[in-house]
Amino acid sequence: MKALCWHGRGDIRCDTVPDPRIEDARDVIIKVTSCAICGSDLHLMDGQMPGMESGDVLGHEFMGEVVETGAGFTKFKKGDRIVVPFNINCGECRQCKLGNYSVCQRSNRNAEVAAGLFGYTTAGLFGYSHITGGYAGGQAEYVRVPMADVAPMKVPDGMDDESVLFLTDILPTAWQGAEHCEIQGGETIAIWGAGPVGLFTVQACKLMGAERIIVIETVPERIALARKMGATDIIDFAQEDVFERIKEISTGEGADGVIDCVGMEASGHGGITGALAAVQEKLTATERPYVLAEAIKAVRPCGIISVPGVYGGPVPINMGSIVQKGLTMKSGQTHVKRYLEPLTKLIQEGKLDMTSMITHRSTNLADGPDLYKTFRDKKDGCVKVVFHPN
Structure with a gap:
């Protein structure tokens, strides 16, 4: 075949x-x-x-x-x-019975390898x-x-x-990413990336009742689709300061929830972040935490960071911001x-x-x-x- x-x-x-x-x-x-x-x-x-x-x-x-x-x-x-x-x-292990299907304990034929990297195995x-x-x-x-x-x-x-x-994959991934933000109605949610997962995340947030749905993107075709799917605000990260624009949109409060739909493919633009991005991408760095860093900064105190974007290894993050702002981070396959x-x-x-x-x-x-x-x-x-x- x-x-x-x-x-x-x-x-x-x-x-x-x-x-x-x-x-x-x-x-x-x-x-x-x-x-x-x-x-x-x-x-x-x-x-x-x-x-x-x-x-x-x-x-x-x-x-x-x-x-x-x-x-x-x-x-x-x-x-x-x-x-x-x-x-x-497998449907039989404790995690499957709890509904935590992405960390099934029996379906990964190389469970020991996964556990060596992550502490415990993932699903196959x-x-x-x-x-x-x-x-x-x-x-x-x-x-x-x-x-x-x-x-x-x-x-x-x-x-x-x-x-x-x-x-x-991508529709449930987007839905889970939005669900992690515990949207009750009336929230401001910021979404990094208007690729397929990001576009479904916009739809999910809208159906869940978010009032302002901010999409951070720079590709024109994807921006147009984000608007069609229900984004209320667009931030072109190649042209604008993302943090300052989110503060402006949220009247200084910050987003109630932020969703990283990009993960390890992220690119930085402008200033020190942009310079580091250029160097790391030339070196084929496996983890590029630019979106995650922006999201942690832009979410309001006691807000939620949702990460449906894929990461495969360690990344440097501002743990001080997470602790001092009282943030919650949710992720997972x-x-x-x-x-x-x-x-x-x-x-x-x-x-x-x-x-x-x-x-x-x-x-x-x-x-x-x-x-x-x-x-x-x-x-x-x-x-x-x-x-x-x-």
Whole structure:
């Protein structure tokens, strides 16, 4: 089969790889009908995430049709269309029973490696390095889905692929990021980044009742989409002082909640921060805490910092600001299974815009290497890339 594979920093290829096979009774094999490039995939492309090996199949946003099941498997049957969350869940460990699906204690085949880096293991993830289990990803024609009786969801009748594809990651990620801000209604929320996660976060904050939704971005196409999704204020970080503008918008109070939708791909602009950014990016630094530093500064005393953006290692942060201002920080990979049913209902009710951010589509995985670069470099107005390989 054809699949998009990692072969080193900046080297993504469309390879012919062995077809997946059933390895356990809880497995299913799906024929991928839709998959997407995620911003987190760029961390892999740019060599910012350790644990990658040449030939690894990429992709953790995918869905498709069941073509084979393990012996005695009953949750799905051949021909069912399913959405597959990016994290793999056993459904049996204490964390799964608590609903903390992103830190499943049994699904990571390399749990000891993850624990060595983070203290405890994370869940197994599709297409996201051997630190998270080394599972083949979904930017492929076929995928093996282990423990398929727990996390995946059958697509309701009448819903097409592009209506539900983003349930696999970026929509629940955005929702959890907004939920962490404990929005009750009337708040001012500042969101760094109007990529796909940021755009869904704008929609989530609006639905939860935030009064002012500030988006920090500089790419014109993304700014236009942020306004369409419900942003009330835009700060162009390449042209304005973010902290001063947030103070002005919030009448000197600061934002009630701040959301870092950028993570380790952040870039600094202006002054010392900009100079450090230029140096670090040339050195391929794996962590760039510019957004996080701005967010910590801009949130009001006793406010909340939400970090759905991905970080892979240590970053220097102003702990004094967190302590002296009495801040709360919430983060984590997304507990996707928690959100599948409620978010599907919102989609069916027409309350979420699922397709406006899709700017590039392809039916050929061979276009993948070029589209990765287009997405990374934000060329041709690229915001989100979707493949329909079968």
